[in-house]
Amino acid sequence: MNKQTRAVRNLVLTVFVITLTNCSPPQEVEEFRLPISINEVMASLINHSADPIWIAAWRNPVTEQDWRELEHLARQLQVGGALLTIPGSGPVDTMWTSRRNWREYSLALSDSAGRAVNAARSKDMELVKRAGDEIIAICESCHSDFKPDLPTMNIYGELSPTADEIDD
Numbered sequence: 001m002n003k004q005t006r007a008v009r010n011l012v013l014t015v016f017v018i019t020l021t022n023c024s025p026p027q028e029v030e031e032f033r034l035p036i037s038i039n040e041v042m043a044s045l046i047n048h049s050a051d052p053i054w055i056a057a058w059r060n061p062v063t064e065q066d067w068r069e070l071e072h073l074a075r076q077l078q079v080g081g082a083l084l085t086i087p088g089s090g091p092v093d094t095m096w097t098s099r100r101n102w103r104e105y106s107l108a109l110s111d112s113a114g115r116a117v118n119a120a121r122s123k124d125m126e127l128v129k130r131a132g133d134e135i136i137a138i139c140e141s142c143h144s145d146f147k148p149d150l151p152t153m154n155i156y157g158e159l160s161p162t163a164d165e166i167d168d
Ligand code: HEC
Pocket: 038, 039, 042, 043, 046, 047, 050, 084, 090, 102, 103, 105, 106, 109, 135, 136, 138, 139, 140, 142, 143, 146, 147, 155, 156
């Protein structure tokens, strides 16, 4: 084999190997899942971050720090709502997240929480209350559709006075 032939053979081999590498079957893309169940997201993130929004409605934030805290919690709720669209480790999470109205409630929750963020930023108590009332209505609607057998009342911690109007 002369030098030139060897060079050609090496080139052909290299091209062959590169082609093989590129032609390997596409990797299975694993569905992304949250590392915890939706129920845990609900208890540790959603419920936790929503509480202060309606508590704020009757215990006016005073200091700069109070308002900042309210804004951060509203942000957590905004992200939390969006996270509810992704199934986690719970046994029926996928069934829930695949339902259209589940998705709508989750994104509506995220949107209302986004309005609470803006309200906290502009230190507007009226808008905080309005966002808080929207949020409660969404929690209740989703619970009555998806967990009607569990009591919905008394899980909201301390309700803002304006929330009473919704319960009537
Ligand atoms: C998209 C639907 C949906 C929305 C929106 C929603 N929830 Fe839930 N929530 C559920 C379901 C379903 C369960 C029951 C989960 C289970 O049993 O595994 C639940 C459970 C809970 C629990 C009980 C957790 C436990 O461990 O007992 C609390 C508290 C709760 N939700 C609070 C809230 C609050 C507060 C809001 C609004 C800020 C809210 N949820 C919004 C669907 C929703």
